[in-house]
Amino acid sequence: MATLDLKNVRKVYAGAVEAVKKVDLAIPDGALCVLVGPSGCGKSTLLRMIAGLESITEGEIVIDGRVVNDLGPAERDIAMVFQNYALYPHMSVYDNMAYGLRNRRMAKPEIDRRVREAAATLELAHLLARRPRELSGGQRQRVAMGRAIVRNPKVFLFDEPLSNLDAKLRGQMRVEIKNLQRSLGVTSVYVTHDQLEAMTLADILVVMNGGNVEQIGAPLEIYEKPASLFVASFIGAPPMNLLALKPGEGRPVLVDGTTIGGEGLSFSKEAATLGIRPENLFLVTGDSNGSRPDATLDIVVQAIEPVGAESFIYGDAGKERLVIRVAGKTVVEPGAKIRVGANAADLHIFDEAGKRI
Amino acid sequence: MTKVGGQKDHPVPRAIFPNKVLPYLLLAPQLAITAIFFYWPASQALYQSMLREDPFGLSTQFVGLANFRHVLADPNYLHSFQVTIIFAVATAVFAMVPALYLAVMADKVVRGRGIYRTLLIWPYAVAPAIAGMLWLFLFNPSIGTIAVMLRSLGISWDPLLNGPQAMILVVAAAAWKQISYNFLFFVAGLQAIPKSLVEAASIDGAGETKRFWTIIFPLLAPTSFFLLVINTVYAFFDTFGIIHAVTGGGPGKATETLVYKVYNDGFVNLILGESAAQSVILMVIVIALTAVQFRYVERRVHYG
Numbered sequence: 001m002a003t004l005d006l007k008n009v010r011k012v013y014a015g016a017v018e019a020v021k022k023v024d025l026a027i028p029d030g031a032l033c034v035l036v037g038p039s040g041c042g043k044s045t046l047l048r049m050i051a052g053l054e055s056i057t058e059g060e061i062v063i064d065g066r067v068v069n070d071l072g073p074a075e076r077d078i079a080m081v082f083q084n085y086a087l088y089p090h091m092s093v094y095d096n097m098a099y100g101l102r103n104r105r106m107a108k109p110e111i112d113r114r115v116r117e118a119a120a121t122l123e124l125a126h127l128l129a130r131r132p133r134e135l136s137g138g139q140r141q142r143v144a145m146g147r148a149i150v151r152n153p154k155v156f157l158f159d160e161p162l163s164n165l166d167a168k169l170r171g172q173m174r175v176e177i178k179n180l181q182r183s184l185g186v187t188s189v190y191v192t193h194d195q196l197e198a199m200t201l202a203d204i205l206v207v208m209n210g211g212n213v214e215q216i217g218a219p220l221e222i223y224e225k226p227a228s229l230f231v232a233s234f235i236g237a238p239p240m241n242l243l244a245l246k247p248g249e250g251r252p253v254l255v256d257g258t259t260i261g262g263e264g265l266s267f268s269k270e271a272a273t274l275g276i277r278p279e280n281l282f283l284v285t286g287d288s289n290g291s292r293p294d295a296t297l298d299i300v301v302q303a304i305e306p307v308g309a310e311s312f313i314y315g316d317a318g319k320e321r322l323v324i325r326v327a328g329k330t331v332v333e334p335g336a337k338i339r340v341g342a343n344a345a346d347l348h349i350f351d352e353a354g355k356r357i
Numbered sequence: 358m359t360k361v362g363g364q365k366d367h368p369v370p371r372a373i374f375p376n377k378v379l380p381y382l383l384l385a386p387q388l389a390i391t392a393i394f395f396y397w398p399a400s401q402a403l404y405q406s407m408l409r410e411d412p413f414g415l416s417t418q419f420v421g422l423a424n425f426r427h428v429l430a431d432p433n434y435l436h437s438f439q440v441t442i443i444f445a446v447a448t449a450v451f452a453m454v455p456a457l458y459l460a461v462m463a464d465k466v467v468r469g470r471g472i473y474r475t476l477l478i479w480p481y482a483v484a485p486a487i488a489g490m491l492w493l494f495l496f497n498p499s500i501g502t503i504a505v506m507l508r509s510l511g512i513s514w515d516p517l518l519n520g521p522q523a524m525i526l527v528v529a530a531a532a533w534k535q536i537s538y539n540f541l542f543f544v545a546g547l548q549a550i551p552k553s554l555v556e557a558a559s560i561d562g563a564g565e566t567k568r569f570w571t572i573i574f575p576l577l578a579p580t581s582f583f584l585l586v587i588n589t590v591y592a593f594f595d596t597f598g599i600i601h602a603v604t605g606g607g608p609g610k611a612t613e614t615l616v617y618k619v620y621n622d623g624f625v626n627l628i629l630g631e632s633a634a635q636s637v638i639l640m641v642i643v644i645a646l647t648a649v650q651f652r653y654v655e656r657r658v659h660y661g
Contacts, residue, residue: 051560053559074561078560080560082557089576103563
């Protein structure tokens, strides 16, 4: 049980490539922190720095109040689950889990107890004598988890542990990891590029881009108030609709001159981009007088994607492409002209630099 | 996981030649070379191994398996067998252990990795006889630089008279030449081990030495076994040039390996029938070793 703090952590590779730029992060005891971002954003590098597999150029990494910068991976009391599982192919499942304990000269009966306990938790008890190559992807994943939990470490590190599994198994393992982490209460850092995985797993979500931390917060908080254009477009599927505004207008006028209808809508003069999530847009029919949307826009429907419980309508407003999410099936046909509306509270405004206003 | 290959679903289409003779014509050159340079000499050896011939080829007598019986009962031949085994084992060990060490070290180098590797592979390009001469000069009791050093250390170095010392010299020359080859395979073997395994082991608290013996070495086993077979075959059959240049099988018969004895008995002593019988025995050994190797390569342990 431990806290994990990153203080001004920086990583510069030879050749002056700045992989991680000044990251500050405090993870409380027992929390699951997810680092999410596109590939090359520095999330894996950061995780490997916490693990001790990469040197730290600047700053401090503190586990449970102790600076671990100069400690080797073995001395940091962490356990890591690798993307390819990194199971020792020449050892049985039992030996894979026992290896770390044997290296620490733990007594045999204690090793046996811990391995069997972990195997029971992970439903691996009947597979202990097998070699990794005789296991399915999901089972290998469990062994990798088992190898981490037998150690009873202060911090768990997960490096995209589910990306080698098929979609169905991934969903299943995601729930298992979450439950396991919660029941063990071990502070964890989890790296993924999958925003859905990030949203569902995280207690603390850290969105990274180009070596920078774009935003830190609870998943829903980030979803509802993205701090930047990048976060807005990265979190959420389908992504947020982003409309470029005519600069300096202070009113919702798109670049091509289309005005977004609505009364009393005015923005700061710096507003450069208007963002609206697909589920916050709704169809405005001519005769509906009940609720008046704060903003309306006329679009031409280009395509419909019915997915069953919901449908996505893709349409163009001038040069901008929008996606609207509606519940159930929709009667709209491609080619139709429709009016969509939104409430002012659901609008996200970003400035020229992509920062939220 | 992506499905790789799937040869059963899409078999490689068979080439169909409209002309029935053409495929045989295309194969003919290769078949001719195999027949002329492999099967014909082999059959000649087999045939001659059952003949007794005088050195001038004036009289020939069919003796059946008498040559084999004579060779296998000959204490000189058995001694040569023993010499070969010692030579082969020592050469394999001294060719593989330093190669593994160098490969592990070269794998750790980050900057200039390519240069190290290239330089370490060069010795393989040196011809056996040249390699032998090089070592002969270095260790020559009267003019060799290393011989002088050894003598100043109080070792009475004289491979021309001392059998074990002569053996050390040929083993050194033979192993030295093979190190590069082994190095190449070990480097490839090391590269095939996922880096994350080593990282996982270091998180699991294994120090560098422990990681090597518990993770890397076991995972290199397929490479090591393959090289063991290759090096043994090399020591058995490909070291004629080195032995010929360095010791000529001497002093006495201290470094006369089986291959060298075939040459000595056949072309120096002109005991043609027995020499042929010896080469047939060698042929059987090669076939056995090759069979072991192929069997192994086919069933090669695939980890992961």
